[in-house]
Amino acid sequence: MKSIPVSTTINGDACEFLCTPDETLLDALRNRLGMTGAKEGCGTGDCGACSVTLNGRLVCSCLVLGVEAEGAEITTIEGMADGDELHPLQRHFIDHAALQCGVCTPGILVAAKALLEKNPEPSDEEVRYWLAGNLCRCTGYDKIIRAVQAAAAEMRGA
């Protein structure tokens, strides 16, 4: 299969890669660009471990073709911390022990960040519905919800 050159922007940086037309954005990120933060859980859009944003929308990168990234703006978990300084969500996930094995964590952080940009003061129920597409088999979710709310409060300056 002939590879196609793709020119895109990832976490604010211009970026070019080659991929085959049937290759997912997730595979391109992980295997072509070495950005292994997004994980493949199910590969069918059910688990959310591969969450990224594409032109400002939260999506599963396993359900996007790499070639669709042409001219797009993508953000991934790799762009979340500011250098060595963790994003409030990342800090509160650690402080609240909102992760165990960590496979779901990058996807949940990207999804939670997208939520707080849209709704800085969500109810617990809104957080749970927003994150319904992010499966975690370790925590039982309560600690995740608490960490998101603690980060939201800090980000509101509360």
Next chain:
Amino acid sequence: MRYLAAKTAREAAEALAAEAGVTRVLAGGTDVLVQMKAGLVEPDLVVDIKKIPGIATITPEAGGFRVGAAVPNSVLGEHEGVRTLWPGVVEGANLIGSTQVQGRCTMAGNLCNASPAGDAVPGLVAANAVARIAGPDGERDCPVADIPAGPGKTTLKKGEVITSILLPARPARASDAYLRFIPRTEMDIAVASAAVSLELNADGTVKAARVVLGAVAPTVVVADAAGKALVGTKLDDDTLAKMAAACEAVCRPIDDKRGTVAFRTKTAGTLAKRAALIAYARAGGSK
């Protein structure tokens, strides 16, 4: 597999028509990529329609709205005008998948995927929505109701691609609602579903009604008798019982692990009753 990001609807239609092998249209990809991953389909050509100018926009038209075929359901759900005019259509579309899936999936894609359980379809059919289709021979309009042909099958001809869906204008005192049954609260496929669109007279009686059922037959079902049963009433209990019975009469569901024939049939009638009451209240009716 070849990938083409078509610049115009004509280019998309011509490429699809000219390809001898298996083709797929790519809008949000939330069904197509899953099917490719599962090996259910190995396309020779994938035509991405998202770069076609105007195909990802919602435009007011003749008192209604034309929704481009590549408008993600998340964008639809944020559109105040469509939400106000056709709340039942929007709530059906917004039930599909997760936040991540909503960021990509489209109503036109849900229609073309042709699952009998597609959550966007009953509301569109209840709304008398009309699909605009580009083909190698030009453009045509077709009622959404006439698109599904069976599980995974549509009446679209080779080379044809839906470019937009028109949600028509509606008078004052009119609204709609959609409900589905799933065994949990989120991220599941309808076991049975119902959309009801109502238009009321000034005295609060029903002037016109359209009742449409999902997941209870190979395609979405318009329950004509159920709609007629509501006309002239204010949805009293006897009327609703009659309407539910009329719904049950047109159900031809499958029996599987997700729901028995008896359960799907009864649930479709119950959902239609509840959706009718929601649509009635939204239309300004009071009993």
